[in-house]
Amino acid sequence: MSFGPPPSIYTESHRAAEGRRSRRRLRLFGAAGALALLAGTGIGTWLLASPGSSGDTPADNRPAAVAQHPDEIRETVEQPPASPEGQLLLQQQETGLEKLKDGDKRYAPGTWATGEIFAKGTADKILGHSIAPDSEGPVWTLDLDGHLCATSDHVTADGRTAVVVQPEKPEGADTEGVCDQVVFFDIDTGKKLWQATMPSAGSAFVTNTNLTLTRGVVAIAWGQGSVAYDMKNGRKLWDGTSVSSCEDRGFAGGRALLALLTCGTGANTTYRVQRLDPRTGEPEWTYEVARGVQDVYLPSSEPPVLAVAAGDLSVTELITLDDDGTYRATVPMSGRHDPKCGDRYFASPYFGLVEHCDALVVDDDRLYVATKEEPSLDQPANWIVAFDTATGKTTGKFEGRPNQPVYPLRASGDELLIIRESLSEVEPTAVVTWNPETDKETPYLLFGLPEEGLGRLSDLEWSDIVVEQGRLFLSARQIEPDPEDPEAPVLTSIAVGGFTLEH
Template sequence: MTQPPPPPPNQPPDPQGGFGAPTPQPPTEPGYGYPQQPPTEPGYGYPQQPPTEPGYGYPQQPPAQDPGYGYPQQPPAPPQQQPYGYPTQPQQPQQYGGYQQPPYGYPTQPQQPYGGYPQPAPAPSAPGGRKLSAQLQIVIAAVVAVAVIIGVGIWYAGSGGEGKDDEAKGTGGTSQGTTGDGGKGGGGIDGAGKEKPPADTRAKAAFQVPQPKVPDVTDVSGSWITDKAYVKSGVNSVVAYDLDKGTPLWTLPLTGQVCGASRHVSADNKVPILFEATKRVAPRYYQPCTEVGVIDLDTGKLLWSTSITGGSAGDQKARFSEITLSGATVAAGGTDGGAAFDLANGNPRWKPQVNDENCYDLGYGGGAGLVAVRKCGPYSSQYVLVQNLNPATGAPVSQYKMPAGVKYASVVSTKPLVVAADVGESAGDGSGISDFFSLDEKTGKLKAKITADADQYAARCRSTRVESCSQALVGNGRLYVPTEEHEGSTGEYGDETNEVIAFDLATGRTVPEKADAGDKYTLVPLRMDGGNLIAYKAPPYDKGGQIVSIDGGTMKSTVLLENPADKSVRDAETSFSLNGAELAYRNGRFFLSESLISKAREGDDKNYLIVAFAVGH
């Protein structure tokens, strides 16, 4: 997969993640538990036609690479899917040259000798076929046992620690690990989380907000929770909804559609967004994404907004595809280059630059630090740099050059610094991840390269977006990722399940502990809470979903919230695709919301923009 050179100014973003060509039609994708066809969704730089899906994972037919926010799109095809909780057909074994290979996680039968009957092991015999005496057999058995113990001890001693390589291959989470405490208890290695289980974990449906009517595919990504409101991007606006009733508390009109939203919020509830300078009109339902602004989530005020020139945009407004926040620095990136602004007043800290190396900041990862993913070099031989920046000046503190075969990189965490990439477009499953890179943010040195088998692990990144990864969490010196769904212990119809496993960031090796979803549930990690993980347990077709807190050391789960199993409520919950929705939990409240909506079709069931649940409120 190759990337075209930067297009001329004022062109719409193309399906390669840049600008200049129309975007392919975003389709629906089946949710968890639906009978699966062989995967047709390529990934973010995968051997199939490598695209990326738009945002926290909305359902769409992936383009060759991921388009930016605000690109022109066709309405998605009518969804032919069941919700993720619908019972699935049993997986069929794959065949290789006439041999049937059981699917992932399928219990295998022990091989029997020819004829199918178990045979007793032959007794030890001496040369010439004579049987050994009982005493001699005991001596031989003892010698063999000692040899085995010594051999295992040597192997174990040689398999631990740092090793001679910075690269450590990840091993299977479903075949390893225990649920023991691993010597780490309490509230997790990084300390206790804020989320505590209520006396009664049973939740009720708090409110639902229907999808607004739109003439074409519309990006509505961006959602945040405050003490008083659930704030969500709408159509040419941002709206705050009362936590209990769902009634609008305030509405902020904008000049155009929101086309980028920060995952990170300041301590005083300020959040950066990107939006379009004018409203979209038919027949070309598109406007360039050029405006940067900051919203006060408490008051609904747009504190400031601005645009900037430079980079490949020249004297025109630079176009951006994503935005983030680190401390007092707002940073926006795209194929026109990267820029940064002061959170308080919007004053530029740096702007896109033209340089002899053809380098530009594709985007930034924010939060505890500020990390740039920088593309450099001519079109035929581009390479990718990961730079830990001084947020105030943009000066690199450290730098790591990604290996050959990496065309894009996504920042999973800035402190500790963890980056995901699809090396050589080898993932092949639509996840955009073949490997994770654990880096020293001070020196830029590679600490460990974690190879994540695409058939085994379920985290996802939009490869052309720098801060887009979902279901991969970093904390406690570990990387936590879920496994793909596989058959559960009962072997019953629709009995898929999965686990969350952890890698040590210093060595790249899996730790012994793991968290099990339980039969017919699927764990979806959402965020860290101190040293704990907050995760959603997607339910089977006859139950409600759960929110659990997973101790980051012991990997033991505690239920925080459980949704009703009533069909009408469950249907609303499971109407969201887990690869297309924004999921958020805070203080006994759980929200599911869409990030991409399209024109309603005749005969469609009721579609929701937001569904909210609450416990103990």
Template sequence: MTQPPPPQQPPNDPFRKEQPQDAPPPAGAFGPPPPPLPAAPPAPPAYGQQPYAQPPFGAQQQPQYGQAPGPQYPYGYPQGYPQPPAAQPFPQAAGRGKLDSPVVWIITAAVVVIALVIGGGILYTASDDGGGDRNTTADGRKGVGADGGQDKGGSGLGEPGQEKVPANTSAKAAFQLAAPKVAKKNVDSVRGSWLTDRTYAKAGVGKIVGYDPATGKKTWTLPLPGQTCGGTQDVTKDALAAVVSEDAARPADGSHRTCSRITLFDVNTGKKVWTKSVGSGTKAIPFEELSFSGDTLAVGGGLRGGAALDVRTGKVLWQPMTGSCEDVGYAGGAQLVTVRTCGDYGHERYEAQLLDPKTGRPKWTYQLAADVESAKVLSTDPVVIGVGRGDNAAGTVSGILSMDQSGRLVTEIPVDDEKYDFDCEVGRVDGCQKIVVGNGRVYLATRQHDGGGDIGTTNEIVSYDLRSGKPTGDRADGGGFGIFPVRMDGGNVLAYKDDPYGKGARIVSIDPRSMKQTTLLRTPTTESVMRALSSMVVGRTGSEVRYSNGRLFLGKSLISAPYAKDVKDYTAIAFVAGG
């Protein structure tokens, strides 16, 4: 299908001069107009290729933490046209590489042992090999759990959703946050964003800033000792969130500092509740992931250590014991799940545990198959684990394990990486996008393909039953858009839709029974907005999608110097329905 030629002149948008991040930006401003686009883009590529020099859904791959991102192409940059030069490689910071690296595994495991021995940390008293009920057989794929377990994987289609359809789903570009200046070859972290009814909070470089979600007016600033490394994905009922940051500002060369300062803060007011490090003296443990489970904040740092803190006081409740197994990370929510690695180098095996958040004691332990090389927690209630095998195991999922409440494997769903499109962050247990669990099902996005006719490229959301492991027949079509699930809203699936050819982006609610899509928000389709959307790497590693009550916020976690002087970069953009 041949696409219509793009306009030769910028549309009559109110392109106003953008404001710095610390100033309230004007509504709908996305910087000066870009240069004219080529006369006509080529025909859409064949199945498996993207129409422009960017990943699916109109966004490029965001780099891993500690790696320089590639160039950000303007919206509509077709294949075959001259492209900007790639960003220069950024030296990997020590201790933040791929967890599967032999050197990192050996060194960090030794550091954790030394730190905990010297620091005299609080250790839970479960036995070294896990304790609790051990549900496994020799190959790790099946097991017999304790009596009384009840599988929630096949129950019902959930409660009604809370998100209502706005009176006017057409949204205005409410505001944008301009990215601060970044030195060449450096990559700065702005990881973390949180949303309440009153405040949208976004991490900046060495700080968190609160904004009025409707206007973008700055309401508070919380200084941090250094750049952010990770944050809770959720906000408590009391509007509390937590972030881990580096312990000091980075030097001019961009070298990373230790990610050891944990800060709990009030999202509505910006008030710091407490801040602390875990360890002894200069031996503070570095962390990357934080997750709430009840009144417990669990923090994980790969093989470098973990801890659980009381949300109210910051008191350390427990730390994992040293021994033949190490906690890799934690995922919270209704329950607390950890992924562990056990055994000597070259003979490691992964296992999953359901923990008591207050004590750290395992309620059950499930040993994964010997060929599993990475594990991600996709859901904690029911417990659903994504496992990776093969050369690219750390950033992908090749199988989905559905567990019952006793820790017994219900079924394993094979996942073809060439068929499904998801993104799991290397080195993090709770870091997969475009896979959500609800209604006793797991919902996945397929890869883009030729939709036939006038549709062009498209994809779908499909699901598998967590009890039988079989496809359910559910199918939500992109209809010419790229589509992927963002989160559950009761029993409904909230999904993000995007089209790189100029139809804008949408948030839709999918009914689990009929798979009918109801539009909740539609972004403007002006060229300035499309360029901004294209730069936000939506759905890729490190991207942040927050939607509530007719308000959509898209954020980045990493920023670098733009490849050209006239390219505008943002840390976040906001849309409000009713425009």
């Protein structure tokens, strides 16, 4: 697969990432030991179950998820397990890495989960694993006939999503293959629902192709072109492949569809953000980003939020807009906050970047952004700060602990799901929920990571971290062989769930 020159493992970004991971080597928090301890108390028989399976109403009366249309983008509200003690549900290992050339990686973009299945993209296929206890091996495999080029974190309410694929280069072809196939599939069954060829996609590569989903629509952009398809049947709804001074760099989906456009070249490049009618591609409003901006990300389509790198390649401010595209507020990052936009794959532009700010979460009223980690051992490792989307003012702060940095994962109703890493050998890693109105923290899952994970699985720049229906999924985005034992299997993914008491 043609990725262009891979980033050297000796770059400063790699050294920094390895330095962070060396501090994150965790000992296994014995789920089996915790289970034995609980059994010894005579409490009863413990079984893995989905949240709410015990029939109890959550004690804190958390809001239940509103019923969604199947074509809407999923917005689940999590209910904590009866006990936050974590149980390891599955471990996925990658083999055959000794076949890679020195310095090569096996890329593994795309992590999705439903109530029954954990699905993971790797190279040229997607594997679906059952979350049921004692299940072994994948229950389905979706062969893609080419390498993954772009993925989306979005999943429909009934468990479907899409990927873009680069078919194998035809035998004898002089040019590299392009990313011109979009595949829509069902996560529970692994069934390919449809596949379509993107029009005029001769310049679509893994470095510039962005994919997203909004209600009933799959949309892809690659700079010199864009296209949207109907989820139901793969019918093309519209495309934007005409010659223009402005190009669709990428889309942000979810509740709405935003387009990020670049106009001009080099130092004269300017940015525009448009809200589009997903069925027609027609703009409903346009917001002109100030000149001098180096880069723009779209972490939220509704409410519209821009992450802007003004005069620098790092994000310097967040800009919020009204639903009609009118400016609302600016939140300066002030050199202390780090939303981690574009940090995946050691800042290489692979598999789609426009929507991805991994340390920033947006809900209806607030922005939650993590601060940079502090080296001091007697101070909180960092904070998550909440900002009002209407005013840009601070509305709350969630503190990490010494050696335990915190990062926002996603909104769950009126609360925020947070991962708190553990850099000690005693305290477990935790997922907690935080209510910014009451400042209440509630344990969700307590767990440890296998030592062979080397701390990478909880590193936002290294792994996908997904919480869905009472389970946590940690999955590496790229896989490298152990240099000391290249033939050894490498741990790539784990799933953790809570315990609930059988009545």
